[in-house]
Amino acid sequence: xxxxxxxxxxxxxxxxxxxxxxxxxxxxxxxxxxxxxxxxxxxxxxxxxxxxxxxxxxxxxxxxxxxxxxxxxxxxxxxxxxxxxxxxxxxxxxxxxxxxxxxxxxxxxxxxxxxxxxxxxxxxxxxxxxxxxxxxxxxxxxxxxxxxxxxxxxxxxxxxxxxxxxxxxxxxxxxxxxxxxxxxxxxxxxxxxxxxxxxxxxxxxxxxxxxxxxxxxxxxxxxxxxxxxxxxxxxxxxxxxxxxxxxxxxxxxxxxxxxxxxxxxxxxxxxxxxxxxxxxxxxxxxxxxxxxxxxxxxxxxxxxxxxxxxxxxxxxxxxxxxxxxxxxxxxxxxxxxxxxxxxxxxxxxxxxxxxxxxxxxxxxxxxxxxxxxxxxxxxxxxxxxxxxxxxxxxxxxxxxxxxxxxxxxxxxxxxxxxxxxxxxxxxxxxxxxxxxxxxxxxxxxxxxxxxxxxxxxxxxxxxxxxxxxxxxxxxxxxxxxxxxxxxxxxxxxxxxxxxxxxxxx
Amino acid sequence: xxxxxxxxxxxxxxxxxxxxxxxxxxxxxxxxxxxxxxxxxxxxxxxxxxxxxxxxxxxxxxxxxxxxxxxxxxxxxxxxxxxxxxxxxxxxxxxxxxxxxxxxxxxxxxxxxxxxxxxxxxxxxxxxxxxxxxxxxxxxxxxxxxxxxxxxxxxxxxxxxxxxxxxxxxxxxxxxxxxxxxxxxxxxxxxxxxxxxxxxxxxxxxxxxxxxxxxxxxxxxxxxxxxxxxxxxxxxxxxxxxxxxxxxxxxxxxxxxxxxxxxxxxxxxxxxxxxxxxxxxxxxxxxxxxxxxxxxxxxxxxxxxxxxxxxxxxxxxxxxxxxxxxx
Numbered sequence: 001x002x003x004x005x006x007x008x009x010x011x012x013x014x015x016x017x018x019x020x021x022x023x024x025x026x027x028x029x030x031x032x033x034x035x036x037x038x039x040x041x042x043x044x045x046x047x048x049x050x051x052x053x054x055x056x057x058x059x060x061x062x063x064x065x066x067x068x069x070x071x072x073x074x075x076x077x078x079x080x081x082x083x084x085x086x087x088x089x090x091x092x093x094x095x096x097x098x099x100x101x102x103x104x105x106x107x108x109x110x111x112x113x114x115x116x117x118x119x120x121x122x123x124x125x126x127x128x129x130x131x132x133x134x135x136x137x138x139x140x141x142x143x144x145x146x147x148x149x150x151x152x153x154x155x156x157x158x159x160x161x162x163x164x165x166x167x168x169x170x171x172x173x174x175x176x177x178x179x180x181x182x183x184x185x186x187x188x189x190x191x192x193x194x195x196x197x198x199x200x201x202x203x204x205x206x207x208x209x210x211x212x213x214x215x216x217x218x219x220x221x222x223x224x225x226x227x228x229x230x231x232x233x234x235x236x237x238x239x240x241x242x243x244x245x246x247x248x249x250x251x252x253x254x255x256x257x258x259x260x261x262x263x264x265x266x267x268x269x270x271x272x273x274x275x276x277x278x279x280x281x282x283x284x285x286x287x288x289x290x291x292x293x294x295x296x297x298x299x300x301x302x303x304x305x306x307x308x309x310x311x312x313x314x315x316x317x318x319x320x321x322x323x324x325x326x327x328x329x330x331x332x333x334x335x336x337x338x339x340x341x342x343x344x345x346x347x348x349x350x351x352x353x354x355x356x357x358x359x360x361x362x363x364x365x366x367x368x369x370x371x372x373x374x375x376x377x378x379x380x381x382x383x384x385x386x387x388x389x390x391x392x393x394x395x396x397x398x399x400x401x402x403x404x405x406x407x408x409x410x411x412x413x414x415x416x417x418x419x420x421x422x423x424x425x426x427x428x429x430x431x432x433x434x435x436x437x438x439x440x441x442x443x444x445x446x447x448x449x450x451x452x453x454x455x456x457x458x459x460x461x462x463x464x465x466x467x468x469x470x471x472x473x474x475x476x477x478x479x480x481x482x483x484x485x486x487x488x489x490x491x492x493x494x495x496x497x498x499x500x501x502x503x504x505x
Numbered sequence: 506x507x508x509x510x511x512x513x514x515x516x517x518x519x520x521x522x523x524x525x526x527x528x529x530x531x532x533x534x535x536x537x538x539x540x541x542x543x544x545x546x547x548x549x550x551x552x553x554x555x556x557x558x559x560x561x562x563x564x565x566x567x568x569x570x571x572x573x574x575x576x577x578x579x580x581x582x583x584x585x586x587x588x589x590x591x592x593x594x595x596x597x598x599x600x601x602x603x604x605x606x607x608x609x610x611x612x613x614x615x616x617x618x619x620x621x622x623x624x625x626x627x628x629x630x631x632x633x634x635x636x637x638x639x640x641x642x643x644x645x646x647x648x649x650x651x652x653x654x655x656x657x658x659x660x661x662x663x664x665x666x667x668x669x670x671x672x673x674x675x676x677x678x679x680x681x682x683x684x685x686x687x688x689x690x691x692x693x694x695x696x697x698x699x700x701x702x703x704x705x706x707x708x709x710x711x712x713x714x715x716x717x718x719x720x721x722x723x724x725x726x727x728x729x730x731x732x733x734x735x736x737x738x739x740x741x742x743x744x745x746x747x748x749x750x751x752x753x754x755x756x757x758x759x760x761x762x763x764x765x766x767x768x769x770x771x772x773x774x775x776x777x778x779x780x781x782x783x784x785x786x787x788x789x790x791x792x793x794x795x796x797x798x799x800x801x802x803x804x805x806x807x808x809x810x811x812x813x814x815x816x817x818x819x820x821x822x823x824x825x826x827x828x829x830x831x832x
Contacts, residue, residue, distance in 0.1 A: 050689040051660075229777060230550075259549040259716060264760035264771035271770070286689060289719075289763035293771070312767070330694040333719030334746070335763025344698055345691045347645075348659040390646040417648035424640065424647075 006038035007248055007280050008062065013071035013081075015054075015061045029352045031057040033304030033360075034071070039248070044274065044281040046295030046312065048288055048327065052349060054304040055284045059250040062282070063095050064088065075248075093123055096241030100253035102233035106225040112236050113207050113221035119243045120203040126172065128154040132191055136183075140193035157181055157191055164191065171245065173205030210239040213276075215269060231262035235269070242273070250282045255290060267294060288327060289335045292316055297479070300324045303349055303360040309473075310480030320482035322367040322494050340495070341502050346382070347389055351396060359485065362466040363389065367486055367497040371464045378501045380429040384462050387425050387439070391446055391455035418446055438462070509580070510537035511710050512561070512595075512678055517574035519556050519565055529781040530556045530569065532734035538678060543704065543711040545725035545742065547718065549757075551778050553734040554714045558682045561712070562597055563588035578678075593623035593674035600683035602663035605670075606655035612639070612666045613651035619673030638669040643699055661692035665699065672703070678710045679703075685720060697724050718761055722746055730754045733789040734781045739808065740816035750811040751818040752797075753790045788821070800827055 013035045018028035031054045039045050047055050060066045061081070062073050068081040080091050099105035106115055119125075129146035130138055131153040138145050146153040154172055158165035164181040168174050178197050184190045195202075208218055214235040225233055234254060241249055251270070255263040267290065273279060285291050291298060291312070298315050300308040300323060308321040316337045319325045326345045329338040336342075345364050356362050363385070370381055422443060431439065438461040446454040459467055465485055474487040486494050519531035531553045538544045548554045559565050561576055563583065576583040578591050599605045607615060616635040620626040626634055632651065639647035642665040644658075655663055664684065671679055681700070685693035701724065703709055713725055721728050721742060728745050730738040730753065738751040749755040758764060759772040776793040788794070791801035800821055808817040809824050821827045 050691060260718075260757060261549060261760045261774040264762070264773045267762065268770050268773065287762075288690065289761065293762035293765065293767050326691060330690045331719060331763070332690075332693065332697065332717065332724075333722030333763075335719050335761070342694055342698075344694050348661055348692070386645055390649075393646065394649065417646075420648045421646045425645075 007041040007075065008039040009072075009074040010038070010058075010062060011036050011072045011074065013058070013061060013073060014069045015057050015066055016069040027353050030304050030355060031352060032061060033352075033355065035301075035304070035306050036071075037299055037306060037309055039280060039282060041247070041280055042274075042278055043296045044283050044294055046291035046298040047282060047284045047301060048286060048291050048298060049301030050286065050349060052352065053301040054352070055286075055301050056252055058301070059097070059252055059282055059284050063097055063250055064091060065097070089123065093244045094246050094248060096244070096246040096249040098234070098237050098241045098249065098251045098254045101257050102225075102230050102237055103257070105237055106233055108224060108226050111222055111224055112211070112216075112228075113204070115225070115236060116207040116210050116239045116243055117203050119240060120206060123244060124199070125206070125244060126154065126199070126202060128172075128193070128195070130155040130157060130191075130193060132157045132159065134159055135188045137188060137190045138193070139190055140195075142195055142199060143193045155179065155193065157193075159183060159189065159191075173202055173209055206243070207239075210243060213242070213273070214239045229262070230258050231266060234258065234266055238266075238269070238273070242277070245277075247278065248280045248282070250284070252284045253286065254283075256285065256287065263290070270294065288316075288331050292337075300327065303355055304352055305360050305483065307361065307484070308482040310476065310482075311478075314477065314480055320476050320480075320487070320494065321361075321484050322365050322486070322498065323361050324482075325494065325498060326364075326366060340499055343498055343502065346386070350392070354396065356467065358463075358465070358467045358469050359471055359483075365466065366501060367484075367494050369464045369466050369485060369491055371462070374432070374435065374462070376431075376435075377429075380431070381462075383425045383429055384435075384439075384458065387422065387442075388455050388458040388462070390421060390425075391442065391451045391458065394446070395451035395455060418443060435462070509539075510577075511540045511579065512538045512712075513575070513577040514557075514561070515575045515577070517557065517560060517576065518572045519553075519560050519569055520572045521569045523568060526782045529734050529784060531560065532781055532785060533574070534729075534731070534734070534736050535574075536729050536736060536739065538710045538712055540677065540710050541704065541708045542727070543700075543713055543725045545721040545728035546712060546714045546731055547716065547721050547728060547757075548731035549716060549778055551733075551780070552731045554731050555682055557731070558597065558680050558712065558714050561678075561680055562595055564597075593619075594676055595678045595680060596671035596674045596676035598664075598667055598671050598679060598681045598684045601687050602660060602667045603655065605667045606663060608655055611652050611654055612658065612669075616651075616666070616670050616673050619670055623674040635669075635673070638672055639666065641672065641703070642666070642669045643695070644669075660688055661695060664688060664692075664696055668696075668699065668703075672707075676709070678712065680712045680714070682714045683716070684713070686715070686717070693720070700724065718746070718758060719763070730757070733779050735785065735789060735819065736808075737790065737820070738816070738818045740811070740818075744814070744816055750816065750823060751790075751820050752794045752822070754818075756793075756795075788819075796822060 013032055015032040016028035016030050035058060049055050057066055061068050064080060072079045073081050083091055128143045130143050131146040154169050156167045164183050166176055166179055166181050168176055178195055180194045182192045211218060211220060216235050255266050258266060274281060283295055295312045298312045299306045302323050308315060308324045315324060319328055326343045328336060329343045343366050347364055350356060350363050362368055442454040442457045445457060471483045471485045473481040473483050476482055484494060515535050517531055517534045521528040521530055534557055546554045560571055565571060571584055581587055613632060613635045616638055617631040620631045620634055636647045636651050639650055644650050644662055644665050658666060685696050700711060704711055715721060725742045728740060728742045729736045732753050738754045749758050756774045762771060765771050774793055779789055785805040787803060788801045788806050791797040806819045806821050808819045811818050811823055
């Protein structure tokens, strides 16, 4: 692999969960909805976002634990979303995953030793890759000829002077004395390799090595996970993920369930392991301070999309996307790098079954572009936005049976509630007559049970370019991109807008 | 702010009796909360912060028992079995909103239950008040939402509903046990804003229990740091953050990633939080303390004033009677 080639390239990846039964006509959940980025060898890419933003699904899809609906994940020139058989197993050996909850990700009926050894057993590890200089036929159990150019072979056999000269890779729990090599002469000699240790014994020694590496004493090999604290269990999870010597590890919220003092030790361990073993990390977390500490670059996810991606310090000190601004400003206390006031987002993310048609963040954006033809104060816009969200939420909620019956017999059930909600939202706002009429029309639709149409009507009349166009990634600097329409020079910038609106509120 | 504290906890001891041992989960905890202020209780898991919170409401279950100490609410000791007289004056918000709401009742039913018991409201008057409470906690479209079931609300909305339930008792003190830990950071910001707003409007006192120093920094006026069942430091929040006096507070603050330069290793605390099975006869932090000296293993430290200020730390480093040379 050359240095300038990324370890993993994700291109336009989509993962949809479709529970579309015959009766169930719901659209699929768009957990990952068109994501592209590279992971460079040896780096830590942080992946942040709220729960439900698709972080975990993205990580799992890259590893092949979820089936990609569309797009590619390219490693070594192959699309790994579409592998089977031995190719798939070989990809699985190159990747590892550490899960969030150490309470649930370890089998309590297995000893720590068995847990760490399990991937080794499952992959019949080791099959020793042997490099022989010169032409030779290779014989023996547990061995295979190394690919030419492979510089990480397990055994190297030199044939100079008729005597075989054997070296064993340091990381293996094998010494030269465990390996016997005999050579039968001839123009193409036959090299027979026999290993004195059984596969099981090698696996066991490997498990001991791994425990030592993650800082667990060897007697823990025989104990059960429930005998350990959360931090120790997470160390076991890390040892298991590293068993097959992966070069790429997805860490899914590895420290979220731990106390800060324990968390600090695990973060330090992960940094040490990365330096010692040359690992590449995809570090998924919702704690932005943890990611800032450990990640070289950061990808910010919202509703299945990566909205901003760039070098960690650049993004933290000068966030480009309004969602990144909101996230950073929401970090409590002095750990927040955002110097302006806290930008509190309203509401919750929309359903990934029914994402907004334009910019995914449009429904909550503090810097949303407003239409040119209507000049309203920001607080009135927010009230109108909120009313639209009320319609959308009502449209999605399953109607209670009693209510459906009342509606069928012609009772006005929604009416009274709705009037109250509308008056709460809009009573102290001055709306121009045309806008007032639009609201009245929408209410009429909702009263007739057409909540979705009411929301749509509001969107058509009060929406803007943000509701229509999906922004393209715009380059902010070297390898730094953000997807927001405000990056177009025609519009006022993101942070200026947010500052002005917070004053206006 | 009145001079007399609304709630005053003195030398509270909660012991859990198991077959093998007695666990002193809360071991001599004292603190005050005045009307309208937010007091933080910060510590790691197993430090006894949740047990402290539950004991304020008389919610400690067997095998746990309050063995000693006082919990004075407006001067009256609740541990003399006075909880029922003050039910509703102190309300609690738990960490996980989905566990605090009953899935088979509507949100409205659950709020109205509190209104019926504590304020005698029934029928449409109760529904009306429940809607007002949901609006107060910032739930949009409250007239509709009042008839919805918990699963129809998002996590943030559920926690708002739980807060509305707590407010239905018209409490003077709200005990919040990790109220934002299960929530995303943007939702956490919303809930912290909401608590601050409610406090301003209702002059609520809040006891905020958390492991998150950032939350402590944003939301509290004063803070108690708890370790292995004991309050080890007590200080105004900004002073604690500027200058933690107890070695444990210092270590805890140091291990937070946001306070260390990204390329540096995080300072750590070696070892584990001990389970206190005996009354304290030494400093419980001494085995992990970088500043520990011989005396620390022999004396259970009392709270001492730090540099002549109002803040205190239970550490021999601040004890003037311990000779400089012995440290």
